[in-house]
Amino acid sequence: MTVTPPPGQPERSDRERFSEALEYAHLPTVLMVLVQLTGDRHWLEARYRARRAKGLADDITGGLPPEVQAEVRAAALEAILAWRAGAPVAIPDPSDELLVAMLSSSTGERVPEEYGPMFAEVLGTRTPDEPPARSAAPPGFRAMIVGSGLSGLAAAVRLRDLGIDIVIVERRDEVGGTWQDNRYPGAGVDVPSHLYSYSFASYDWSHYFARRSEIHDYIRRVADDFDLRRHIRFSTEVLSARHDADRQGWRVLLRTPDGTAEEVMVDVLVSAVGAFNTPVTPNIPGLADFAGPVVHTAGWPDDLDLAGKRVGVIGNGASAMQVVPAITPTVGALTIFQRSPQWVQPLGEMKGPIPEQARFLLREVELYARWYRVRWAWVFHDKLHPSFQKDPDWPHPERSLNPINDGHRAYFTDYITEQLADRPELVDDVLPTYPPFGKRMLLDWGWYEALQADHVRLVTSGISEVEPHHVRTGDGGRHELDALVLATGFDVVRFISSFEVVGRSGVTLREAWDDDDGRAYLGLAIPDFPNFFCLYGPNTQPGHGGSLIHTVEAQIHYLGDLLERTFADGVGSVECRREVFDAYNAAVDAAHEQMIWTHPGMTTYYRNSRGRVVVNMPFRNLEFWRMTRRADLDGYLTEPRRRPATHDSGHASGVEESSDEESSHAAGVH
Numbered sequence: 001m002t003v004t005p006p007p008g009q010p011e012r013s014d015r016e017r018f019s020e021a022l023e024y025a026h027l028p029t030v031l032m033v034l035v036q037l038t039g040d041r042h043w044l045e046a047r048y049r050a051r052r053a054k055g056l057a058d059d060i061t062g063g064l065p066p067e068v069q070a071e072v073r074a075a076a077l078e079a080i081l082a083w084r085a086g087a088p089v090a091i092p093d094p095s096d097e098l099l100v101a102m103l104s105s106s107t108g109e110r111v112p113e114e115y116g117p118m119f120a121e122v123l124g125t126r127t128p129d130e131p132p133a134r135s136a137a138p139p140g141f142r143a144m145i146v147g148s149g150l151s152g153l154a155a156a157v158r159l160r161d162l163g164i165d166i167v168i169v170e171r172r173d174e175v176g177g178t179w180q181d182n183r184y185p186g187a188g189v190d191v192p193s194h195l196y197s198y199s200f201a202s203y204d205w206s207h208y209f210a211r212r213s214e215i216h217d218y219i220r221r222v223a224d225d226f227d228l229r230r231h232i233r234f235s236t237e238v239l240s241a242r243h244d245a246d247r248q249g250w251r252v253l254l255r256t257p258d259g260t261a262e263e264v265m266v267d268v269l270v271s272a273v274g275a276f277n278t279p280v281t282p283n284i285p286g287l288a289d290f291a292g293p294v295v296h297t298a299g300w301p302d303d304l305d306l307a308g309k310r311v312g313v314i315g316n317g318a319s320a321m322q323v324v325p326a327i328t329p330t331v332g333a334l335t336i337f338q339r340s341p342q343w344v345q346p347l348g349e350m351k352g353p354i355p356e357q358a359r360f361l362l363r364e365v366e367l368y369a370r371w372y373r374v375r376w377a378w379v380f381h382d383k384l385h386p387s388f389q390k391d392p393d394w395p396h397p398e399r400s401l402n403p404i405n406d407g408h409r410a411y412f413t414d415y416i417t418e419q420l421a422d423r424p425e426l427v428d429d430v431l432p433t434y435p436p437f438g439k440r441m442l443l444d445w446g447w448y449e450a451l452q453a454d455h456v457r458l459v460t461s462g463i464s465e466v467e468p469h470h471v472r473t474g475d476g477g478r479h480e481l482d483a484l485v486l487a488t489g490f491d492v493v494r495f496i497s498s499f500e501v502v503g504r505s506g507v508t509l510r511e512a513w514d515d516d517d518g519r520a521y522l523g524l525a526i527p528d529f530p531n532f533f534c535l536y537g538p539n540t541q542p543g544h545g546g547s548l549i550h551t552v553e554a555q556i557h558y559l560g561d562l563l564e565r566t567f568a569d570g571v572g573s574v575e576c577r578r579e580v581f582d583a584y585n586a587a588v589d590a591a592h593e594q595m596i597w598t599h600p601g602m603t604t605y606y607r608n609s610r611g612r613v614v615v616n617m618p619f620r621n622l623e624f625w626r627m628t629r630r631a632d633l634d635g636y637l638t639e640p641r642r643r644p645a646t647h648d649s650g651h652a653s654g655v656e657e658s659s660d661e662e663s664s665h666a667a668g669v670h
């Protein structure tokens with residue numbers, strides 16, 4: 001067999017190409033493929049156990065001696081070629097015990113056995129606990145999904161599979177949400193791309209950590225490949241939604257592309273409006289009078305030219321970490337206004353592209369790609385969770401939470417001081433005093449290199465005022481600038497703020513949440529809001545690291561199971577019981593009490609105006625995954641379906657329009 005070569009290159013044999021690819025492959029992952037393909041467990045012996053990697057510094061050799069590397073590559077080549085020639089996979093479905101032993105050997109760590117079932121699912125060999133197929137949706141049953149970002153599209157795939165007539169309403173003219181909006185230079189993901197992608201749609205990523213445009217391409221491709229666009233109403237905004245108890249559904253008011261109002265009736269309403277879409281503009285006196293461009297990272301104009309300009313960047317969080325290294329080479333001068341120092345971890349070679357040879361292996365050997373994802377699902381997810389737990393006996397709460405967290409502190413401190421070896425006077429300004437992970441952990445996209453450039457200046461004194469051509473700081477400084485970049489983040493604590501939701505009793509979601517105190521069972525279901533579900537709702541952000549997609553897919557799995565059960569039982573209205581909701585939120589708060597974001601003195605965007613952590617999930621991914629495997633209708637108030645869900649509209653949009661008499665809204669909404 002031969003692999004089709006890129007145009008213009010001579011045809012090469014499989015042996016040649018795989019042999020070359022294995023030189024670039026991640027050997028601890030290759031070893032797992034070898035175990036499964038050959039069934040030979042001697043590859044799990046101590047001789048082949050990888051050295052435990054620190055942080056993201058992931059040595060592709062796993063620290064194995066050269067002769068062992070050569071042995072593994074040679075055996076893998078034969079095993080892969082045999083498999084390509086038709087040999088079956090010797091262990092197609094490793095037991096939980098074996099899977100965890102394999103991952104432990106591959107990471108050089110002791111992965112607890114309880115992770116077996118979840119990682120079997122990530123590996124794709126099993127779908128454990130998958131409920132048996134129940135009834136599909138009754139004919140004409142309709143769901144509206146608000147938003148066509150990553151969450152909305154994933155929900156669409158699952159709900160459509162249940163036979164639900166779906167419509168996705170999107171106020172923009174394209175899919176992608178976050179990755180459509182955030183176009184600032186350097187924008188990208190802070191999670192390895194092979195983890196920050198759907199379980200059901202793999203991709204040939206060009207970078208370990210993809211940049212915005214590639215992620216956006218991926219999302220667009222998923223929309224096309226899964227034929228989702230025909231369900232989307234673009235340039236259409238949901239303005240409000242009101243529960244209709246008689247119809248056991250939701251009346252949704254839309255603003256259509258021509259600005260007119262339209263009311264539609266759906267059985268289920270799913271909010272997938274995300275959390276990062278209300279940019280925060282800092283309240284600084286005089287900001288509105290600045291003479292030059294003032295640009296928030298989330299609203300970056302495509303034609304903004306900063307070449308040679310004196311630019312001020314306000315903020316030093318996740319987006320500043322990305323935009324500063326990206327614009328430093330072109331601007332005339334850069335002044336960074338820092339409010340508080342941030343912990344930053346090294347990215348090393350993972351900042352760059354994935355070598356073509358490694359991509360080849362990821363494309364051609366699915367088992368390798370899947371093990372690669374499993375690896376990240378451990379390294380980037382729950383592995384870090386213990387570092388976030390308060391230890392009441394720990395004698396140094398002023399600097400860290402526990403011995404593991406203190407070890408992280410030492411590791412990151414060494415990195416920062418090494419990076420600033422030539423400018424040691426900067427260390428005091430950038431080294432945080434609070435424990436690592438107390439705020440979102442950032443990645444070094446070139447931040448320390450940028451800080452040391454001759455034309456870059458770090459200002460740590462707070463901004464007191466903005467004048468038309470200057471920024472004044474508390475230390476008496478006056479900084480002359482041509483343009484201002486607001487890297488000041490988003491208002492994420494006010495969940496679902498883009499449209500009004502009125503529940504069964506007439507209370508709005510905003511009122512129920514007392515503005516910014518969002519709570520939901522599994523981040524998804526709320527008492528008094530029957531048949532309404534929110535994805536990426538309160539307390540769902542994977543704060544201890546990792547990919548939101550994992551969490552949202554878990555929510556969607558649960559939602560699909562819940563709806564299937566309602567279809568099977570002839571249920572028309574399903575509303576989370578108050579006691580279930582309260583118990584869940586009490587567990588969330590109790591877990592947070594033991595965790596880093598409630599550590600004395602910590603301020604983060606994860607906490608609302610009263611200090612409650614409303615954004616982050618306190619649980620391990622494993623726990624949330626378990627909680628979302630099966631829905632239990634006993635946790636819900638249910639009503640039998642009162643009407644057949646058949647409103648044959650034949651509408652391309654898939655939504656039923658309300659009749660004129662029913663509609664309480666006039667046209668012409670602007």
Ligand SMILES: Cc1cc2nc3c(=O)[nH]c(=O)nc-3n(C[C@H](O)[C@H](O)[C@H](O)COP(=O)(O)OP(=O)(O)OC[C@H]3O[C@@H](n4cnc5c(N)ncnc54)[C@H](O)[C@@H]3O)c2cc1C
Nearest residue numbers: 147149150151171177178189190191237238273274498548
């Ligand atoms: C710069 C940046 C970097 C990030 N990096 C990471 C990362 O590394 N890892 C990670 O896990 N997460 C990251 N995130 C979080 C990111 O938002 C999520 O991972 C994910 O993209 C959220 O997808 P979503 O579909 O839930 O929401 P969104 O992507 O926000 O999509 C919501 C959609 O809903 C639409 N919408 C909203 N209101 C309405 C309405 N009333 N009517 C109609 N349409 C509406 C919006 O137009 C949008 O298209 C990052 C966020 C930002 C801003």
